[in-house]
Amino acid sequence: xxxxxxxxxxxxxxxxxxxxxxxxxxxxxxxxxxxxxxxxxxxxxxxxxxxxxxxxxxxxxxxxxxxxxxxxxxxxxxxxxxxxxxxxxxxxxxxxxxxxxxxxxxxxxxxxxxxxxxxxxxxxxxxxxxxxxxxxxxxxxxxxxxxxxxxxxxxxxxxxxxxxxxxxxxxxxxxxxxxxxxxxxxx
Amino acid sequence: xxxxxxxxxxxxxxxxxxxxxxxxxxxxxxxxxxxxxxxxxxxxxxxxxxxxxxxxxxxxxxxxxxxxxxxxxxxxxxxxxxxxxxxxxxxxxxxxxxxxxxxxxxxxxxxxxxxxxxxxxxxxxxxxxxxxxxxxxxxxxxxxxxxxxxxxxxxxxxxxxxxxxxxxxxxxxxxxxxxxxxxxxxxxxxxxxxxxxxxxxxxxxxxxxxxxxxxxxxxxxxxxxxxxxxxxxxxxxxxxxxxxxxxxxxxxxxxxxxxxxxxxxxxxxxxxxxxxxxxxxxxxxxxxxxxxxxxxxxxxxxxxxxxxxxxxxxxxxxxxxxxxxxxxxxxxxxxxxxxxxxxxxxxxxxxxxxxxxxxxxxxxxxxxxxxxxxxxxxxxxxxxxxxxxxxxxxxxxxxxxxxxxxxxxxxxxxxxxxxxxxxxxxxxxxxxxxxxxxxxxxxxxxxxxxxxxxxxxxxxxxxxxxxxxxxxxxxxxxxxxxxxxxxxxxxxxxxxxxxxxxxxxxxxxxxxxxxxxxxxxxxxxxxxxxxxxxxxxxxxxxxxxxxxxxxxxxxxxxxxxxxxxxxxxxxxxxxx
Numbered sequence: 001x002x003x004x005x006x007x008x009x010x011x012x013x014x015x016x017x018x019x020x021x022x023x024x025x026x027x028x029x030x031x032x033x034x035x036x037x038x039x040x041x042x043x044x045x046x047x048x049x050x051x052x053x054x055x056x057x058x059x060x061x062x063x064x065x066x067x068x069x070x071x072x073x074x075x076x077x078x079x080x081x082x083x084x085x086x087x088x089x090x091x092x093x094x095x096x097x098x099x100x101x102x103x104x105x106x107x108x109x110x111x112x113x114x115x116x117x118x119x120x121x122x123x124x125x126x127x128x129x130x131x132x133x134x135x136x137x138x139x140x141x142x143x144x145x146x147x148x149x150x151x152x153x154x155x156x157x158x159x160x161x162x163x164x165x166x167x168x169x170x171x172x173x174x175x176x177x178x179x180x181x182x183x184x185x186x187x
Numbered sequence: 188x189x190x191x192x193x194x195x196x197x198x199x200x201x202x203x204x205x206x207x208x209x210x211x212x213x214x215x216x217x218x219x220x221x222x223x224x225x226x227x228x229x230x231x232x233x234x235x236x237x238x239x240x241x242x243x244x245x246x247x248x249x250x251x252x253x254x255x256x257x258x259x260x261x262x263x264x265x266x267x268x269x270x271x272x273x274x275x276x277x278x279x280x281x282x283x284x285x286x287x288x289x290x291x292x293x294x295x296x297x298x299x300x301x302x303x304x305x306x307x308x309x310x311x312x313x314x315x316x317x318x319x320x321x322x323x324x325x326x327x328x329x330x331x332x333x334x335x336x337x338x339x340x341x342x343x344x345x346x347x348x349x350x351x352x353x354x355x356x357x358x359x360x361x362x363x364x365x366x367x368x369x370x371x372x373x374x375x376x377x378x379x380x381x382x383x384x385x386x387x388x389x390x391x392x393x394x395x396x397x398x399x400x401x402x403x404x405x406x407x408x409x410x411x412x413x414x415x416x417x418x419x420x421x422x423x424x425x426x427x428x429x430x431x432x433x434x435x436x437x438x439x440x441x442x443x444x445x446x447x448x449x450x451x452x453x454x455x456x457x458x459x460x461x462x463x464x465x466x467x468x469x470x471x472x473x474x475x476x477x478x479x480x481x482x483x484x485x486x487x488x489x490x491x492x493x494x495x496x497x498x499x500x501x502x503x504x505x506x507x508x509x510x511x512x513x514x515x516x517x518x519x520x521x522x523x524x525x526x527x528x529x530x531x532x533x534x535x536x537x538x539x540x541x542x543x544x545x546x547x548x549x550x551x552x553x554x555x556x557x558x559x560x561x562x563x564x565x566x567x568x569x570x571x572x573x574x575x576x577x578x579x580x581x582x583x584x585x586x587x588x589x590x591x592x593x594x595x596x597x598x599x600x601x602x603x604x605x606x607x608x609x610x611x612x613x614x615x616x617x618x619x620x621x622x623x624x625x626x627x628x629x630x631x632x633x634x635x636x637x638x639x640x641x642x643x644x645x646x647x648x649x650x651x652x653x654x655x656x657x658x659x660x661x662x663x664x665x666x667x668x669x670x671x672x673x674x675x676x677x678x679x680x681x682x683x684x685x686x687x688x689x690x691x692x693x694x695x696x697x698x699x700x701x702x703x704x705x706x707x708x709x710x711x712x713x714x715x716x717x718x719x720x721x722x723x724x725x726x727x728x729x730x731x732x733x734x735x736x737x738x739x740x741x742x743x744x745x746x747x748x749x750x751x752x753x754x755x756x757x758x759x760x761x762x763x
Binding site for chain 1: 298299302303306307310327361362485486487489490491494
């Protein structure tokens with residue numbers, strides 16, 4: 001392709017080739033950063049999002065390499081394609097950030113989240129909650145005569161769906177970890 | 188250990204202000220003679236002085252301040268350096284580690300406060316890590332897109348003995364931004380240059396930050412291609428103002444011919460600039476017919492506000508070198524006939540003489556003052572700093588810069604109070620040069636305490652104050668935008684600048700008659716020491732030409748007799 005015949009609003013080198021970067025279309029992206037596990041690194045990442053007005057839908061962080069002191073921060077964010085590009089470029093500027101991966105663009109990825117639900121009830125509702133938990137492959141990790149705590153793992157949508165079903169059955173409390181994600185296949 | 192690490196980094200000057208938590212480092216400084224410490228009068232002044240030093244030398248500026256208020260006073264300077272990409276290393280003292288978090292006397296969360304206004308910062312908790320961190324700070328400040336770094340050093344870490352890590356052993360490897368541009372993309376650019384009919388180089392501070400070689404390569408490329416070149420405020424001097432391809436500064440108060448060339452071009456080659464809103468004007472009408480190429484070392488600058496057709500990520504110097512080589516190897520082709528026609532068009536815009544103003548033999552017009560300053564100082568080894576406002580824009584329009592690193596101004600942050608301390612820093616680096624701070628009366632007062640520093644260290648900085656007894660740019664915007672309701676934009680109770688100069692122990696002069704101006708400027712230059720020249724100018728002069736907010740490049744307001752009422756639409760009024 002000749003350099004002079006690049007389509008309006010796109011570029012051959014651009015990560016979002018062929019998409020209109022000016023579109024108001026809001027996309028959801030999962031971004032993984034490999035960072036030095038040093039004091040303040042999470043504040044730098046969160047401060048970037050807050051300071052520049054980007055969204056954070058979910059965020060998880062944990063050390064993944066104890067010897068190398070590396071952590072993985074997984075962020076689910078929304079924005080127009082241009083904003084998503086900016087987010088990645090701005091993350092890349094942070095000195096202790098080693099790698100930035102956009103799992104939504106890089107190919108197919110697996111996303112999982114763990115959640116715990118406390119459901120309080122008795123009689124029919126209690127039986128129904130247990131039956132639905134079985135369908136969703138949720139585990140019972142705590143039980144009293146009047147309550148269960150279910151542990152469920154899966155894609156965020158599955159957890160949302162489970163929460164909807166539990167609500168009329170006595171859902172009292174929810175704790176969610178946020179999304180952890182890896183790209184499929186070899187690196 | 189701090190002084191040892193600074194020496195190893197080649198530091199010869201630091202700007203600072205002592206305090207309780209910084210005393211151990213100050214004690215080290217007392218016992219050596221290799222590093223000069225310049226005692227400023229306010230920590231903000233220290234940072235701006237270090238910026239002036241850095242911009243005029245290409246070396247990082249170094250600042251030393253105490254904890255708490257010492258550190259918080261550096262914030263404006265840090266943000267200024269962040270936005271203008273100036274390499275700085277700020278050392279701030281901190282309360283001892285065992286007192287952190289207790290709201291101790293002069294404790295502040297310095298790394299927390301300065302996180303968004305530094306490129307990177309560190310709190311050093313172990314003395315063994317201190318030297319390595321200092322080396323890393325210099326590496327980060329000067330590598331890639333330059334910027335300020337800060338190291339917060341608790342008092343007990345300063346006192347303790349530890350192992351010194353030499354610079355060569357410090358772990359800096361992982362922060363190594365890419366400097367070479369993609370060869371294929373550079374070839375694409377060469378191809379675009381060969382077929383462009385209305386090309387323009389749009390250059391910025393990145394050329395200057397890349398080093399003298401980049402400016403040299405830019406000059407070579409411009410001469411070889413014959414393309415017109417314009418520059419942002421930050422990039423003035425990279426290409427000489429006397430060069431025949433120079434079409435002047437662009438942007439809100441840029442030259443008509445530069446903005447029209449940007450608007451009508453078919454190929455825009457952006458070199459080390461970032462499409463700032465002061466440059467682009469109205470975005471949806473920004474240079475509608477052009478292919479845009481962006482050479483920048485910082486990937487986040489690309490496609491941030493303007494979508495470009497061809498991004499080239501790399502250091503300006505490296506990319507220009509490759510570009511020149513590839514373009515020459517392909518046969519040095521340009522569309523000669525089209526280029527000639529393009530120059531005819533540009534010369535037509537030049538003929539409008541957009542900087543024209545109405546002369547006056549009773550009152551000094553600011554433009555005239557700067558024309559005379561230019562005429563009387565241009566043959567000297569001259570460095571100019573400015574404050575922020577109308578005088579800054581007039582200085583950019585009427586002073587001409589032949590070399591990079593001779594023009595120090597606060598571009599991105601627009602910090603009033605920048606110029607005086609910056610002139611102190613520049614003069615420290617260039618003791619024999621003529622250093623002039625072109626100032627406004629209001630800006631100058633913001634850091635006027637630094638006159639004391641200039642006097643103490645015998646720095647003959649010249650303060651050229653264009654005094655209109657107004658906050659001139661604010662007043663201009665109120666005239667344009669707010670129905671001439673001049674809310675709090677005049678300076679009442681201004682000091683007598685001549686007496687002020689005497690009080691500081693230097694010399695001053697006031698000039699009101701245009702006929703006396705040359706003599707006054709000459710006296711300022713000849714005086715062996717700091718000098719304040721209070722130039723009383725026309726009080727209601729506006730800075731033109733101007734792209735009104737919310738308008739594109741081809742809708743400039745031209746002086747001197749423009750109708751300023753209703754010049755800006757409702758949407759434009761909401762912009763900054």
